[in-house]
Amino acid sequence: MRIFVTTGLKVAKLVLFDVDGTLIRSRGAGVMAFGKTFETEFNIKVDTNRVKFSGRTDPSIVREFFRIYGIDQSIGNFQRFFDTYVFWLDYLLKRSNGEILKGVWNFINGLRAADVPVVIGILTGNIRLGAEIKLRHFQLWDEFVVGAFGDDHEDRNTLAKIAQERGSRYLNKQLNGSDIIVVGDTPHDIACARAIGAKALAVASGGAEFDELKAHSPDWLVHTLIEADPELILT
Numbered sequence: 001m002r003i004f005v006t007t008g009l010k011v012a013k014l015v016l017f018d019v020d021g022t023l024i025r026s027r028g029a030g031v032m033a034f035g036k037t038f039e040t041e042f043n044i045k046v047d048t049n050r051v052k053f054s055g056r057t058d059p060s061i062v063r064e065f066f067r068i069y070g071i072d073q074s075i076g077n078f079q080r081f082f083d084t085y086v087f088w089l090d091y092l093l094k095r096s097n098g099e100i101l102k103g104v105w106n107f108i109n110g111l112r113a114a115d116v117p118v119v120i121g122i123l124t125g126n127i128r129l130g131a132e133i134k135l136r137h138f139q140l141w142d143e144f145v146v147g148a149f150g151d152d153h154e155d156r157n158t159l160a161k162i163a164q165e166r167g168s169r170y171l172n173k174q175l176n177g178s179d180i181i182v183v184g185d186t187p188h189d190i191a192c193a194r195a196i197g198a199k200a201l202a203v204a205s206g207g208a209e210f211d212e213l214k215a216h217s218p219d220w221l222v223h224t225l226i227e228a229d230p231e232l233i234l235t
Contacts, residue, residue: 014163015233022189030053060154102226121148131147148160156191164196182199190202204221
């Protein structure tokens with residue numbers, strides 16, 4: 001991850017990105033990795049269409065599959081699942097035609113060039129290693145200095161609080177909600193921003209349609225990050 005140094009007297013901002021549907025599109029590699037893991041590790045062919053993936057934490061998704069298919073929700077079974085899942089995720093990503101979403105690099109570069117010091121982080125339901133595998137595949141991982149991940153907690157709103165705490169420790173100052181912007185593609189991302197008093201930039205590039213996101217009243221709403229103005233959201 002990138003090293004960040006604060007400069008000047010201006011208040012630093014923490015910008016937290018969701019991963020899937022916000023930064024990247026894996027063309028189903030993550031969902032397929034779930035299916036292959038159940039098939040190879042638990043000898044069960046699951047119907048991945050029975051569970052909604054977008055905006056949720058990996059452990060909560062696994063727990064729902066365990067419940068549906070009668071698998072014991074033990075710590076050992078979660079460990080078995082994720083040990084195998086990361087193998088399949090890496091394998092399938094290398095064989096997918098996934099992509100970095102439109103405007104991502106320009107938006108990140110715009111944040112770095114802003115007059116306000118910015119810390120760029122991750123706020124995702126992916127387990128940490130899963131997020132790293134995905135973002136390294138697209139040469140994005142090293143852009144982020146802090147993060148909160150699905151294996152930190154199963155609840156997205158709690159993850160937002162963890163990300164706030166880690167950002168505060170990183171900067172050696174207490175970050176208020178007004179110092180934080182959450183960037184995501186689902187109503188869950190807007191909700192977790194609200195849970196810590198942060199602002200929400202919703203992007204309709206993944207898990208929810210534009211009008212659905214609009215109904216949840218984000219602070220800013222764009223179709224893709226091409227439309228987002230870094231200077232505007234940092235003011």
